[in-house]
Amino acid sequence: MDQVVAADGTPQGKDTGKDTGEDTWTVAGRTFRSRLIVGTGRYKDLEETGAAIAASGAEIVTVAVRRVNLSDPKAPMLQDFVDPKAYTYLPNTAGCFTANEAVRTLRLAREAGGWNLVKLEVLGPPPLLYPDMRGTFEAAEVLIKDGFEVMVYCADDPLAAKRLEEMGCVAIMPLGAPIGSGLGVQNPAMISMMMEHVTVPFLVDAGVGTASDAAIAMELGCTAVLLNSAIAHAKHPVLMARAMKHAIEAGRLAYLAGRMPRRMGADPSSPLTGLIR
């Protein structure tokens, strides 16, 4: 999963199987430079959605599937502001509480857009919307059999993650905190431990509240981060989108650089010899 770094500090594109000198990652055969995936929901309007996504530098955007408003068939659509040719649409199953709803939703998404790459989430009831792993396993099995490439939202459960990978999910995406909570990565130790045993891309998906949260996820070694509300609900979404872009890059570089060891106590940076007396 992880990149390696050449002696000169240049990240090597190990995920792509060749040394491109670029720090890319690959999911289901598609290679990306940006390690930020953003949602397209909860913005003030579609103009703001388009502007924030452009500022984030994201190459993949999640989208929801919903009934068409039949009383206003000519209402502007997401595709008019977020070009499906410029971004990889990742249809999600947000709002699905059963495996069957999730499977139907993604089959419709595939028909609407023609993509096999999808984000599966089967949720438990509010207020936590915690991943319902039984429903998630059930839906993942049907979807994989049906030819989908499933990036899966899941609990921070190492056994569940391993099982999902073995089933054939193409990315494992545990929560850092409940959806839309903005609480940040509440489980850094568990995220790190899960990552050890996963070989497909590993993303924190949910819980990021601000730039430092995204950086922490990347410093832990995540392949990428998926977020929505942290940008959409910021006072200035476009500005926060830029902040996230930089935080992801900073966190990634810090991970590649390898942080210094923590120590209890001071270790001065200036020499203690040659002092005036």
Added chain:
Amino acid sequence: MSDVLTLLLNGENRQFEAPARGALSVLGLLTELGLDMRKVAVERNEEIVPRSHYAETWLASGDQLEIVHFIGGG
């Protein structure tokens, strides 16, 4: 006189007149609703209707249809 079809369309009962000759197809329905066919997907009685089959998928009273599109979501 043409037949009247009652469809459960996106959760609402709606009535449509079949064309003078023959029945109402998914294509006919989408056209009547004024929807951009490239941006929607259709499910009939919980089965996907592939776009290539719109013209020859005939609707019957009592059919449950879901017509969806992509919207913003996280």
